[in-house]
Amino acid sequence: MNRILVFFSLLIIVCASCSTNDEQYNPKNIISKPQEDSILLNIIKYTDEHRPDSINLENRFEKKNEAFFKGILNKYSLDYLYKDKDGTYYYFIYKVARGVDDMYVGIGGKFKLGPDNQLQDFEESFRMWRMLHKDLKAKGVEVYADFINNKTLDKYMNNEKIQYIEFPNDFVGYDKNKKEWVATKLR
Numbered sequence: 001m002n003r004i005l006v007f008f009s010l011l012i013i014v015c016a017s018c019s020t021n022d023e024q025y026n027p028k029n030i031i032s033k034p035q036e037d038s039i040l041l042n043i044i045k046y047t048d049e050h051r052p053d054s055i056n057l058e059n060r061f062e063k064k065n066e067a068f069f070k071g072i073l074n075k076y077s078l079d080y081l082y083k084d085k086d087g088t089y090y091y092f093i094y095k096v097a098r099g100v101d102d103m104y105v106g107i108g109g110k111f112k113l114g115p116d117n118q119l120q121d122f123e124e125s126f127r128m129w130r131m132l133h134k135d136l137k138a139k140g141v142e143v144y145a146d147f148i149n150n151k152t153l154d155k156y157m158n159n160e161k162i163q164y165i166e167f168p169n170d171f172v173g174y175d176k177n178k179k180e181w182v183a184t185k186l187r
Contacts, residue, residue: 022141025080025092025148038117040078043093045069046122046179047107050098057180079106079140082148087112088121092144094136103130106140108147124174126153127181129163139164 027036045060048069055065080092090110097103106128111119125147128140143156143164156164168174173184 022080022137025082025141025144027078027081030081030083035117036078036081037073039081039089039091039113039119040076040093041069041073042117042119043078043091043111043122044072044076044095046119047093047124048072048095049180057178079137080144084148089113090144090148092140092147094133094140097130100130102132104133104136105130106136106143108140108144122179123176124179124181126156126165127167129166131163 027039031039051060052068055068059065060069075096076093077095078091078093080090082090084090088110089112090108092106092108094104094106097105107124108126108128109122109124111122114120126143128136128143131139143153146153146156153165156162158169167181171183171185172181174180175182
C-alpha cells in the first residue's frame, strides 16, 4: 500500500513540474491590478487595428478617444509580462478575433514604462494567427518564452502549416516609427 501511495505522490509531482510554466509570467507578479489595467489600455491604443475613422495614429491618446478604448478593453487580456534588468517590459496579450468569437489572436512586444504608466519605446514584435483559446495558450507561452530569452522566432514564422506567427512575415513588417504593421513588399 505504501508503494502505491509513494508512486502516485511521485507521479503527481512529476506531472505538476511538466505543466507549462506560464505562471511565472503572470503580470500580477510584478505590477498591481490597477497598473495592469492602465498598461493594457495603453497597449491596445497601439495594437487595435479596428478603430473608427475618427481615431487615427496621431490622436489615439487624446482624452476624447478614451471611451472607445475602454469600451473594447474587455476583449483583451494581458496574459504575460516580464521585466528585464534594463527595465524593458515584454508583454503578451490576446484579444478576441474580429468576427469569430471563439478564436483569439496573440500579440507580443516590448516597451519601457514612463510616468503614469505611459508606454515608451513601444514595439509590437509579433502577432499570432487566429486560433482557439487553448491552442493560443499553448503556442503563446512557447513563443513568449523564446521571445523574452532573445531567441530567434524564425521557426514560428512564415509557416502556414504550423500557424504560430502571422506577422512579421515576408510581406508585412512592423514600422517602429509609425507603430504599426506595414507592407514590406507586394506578393
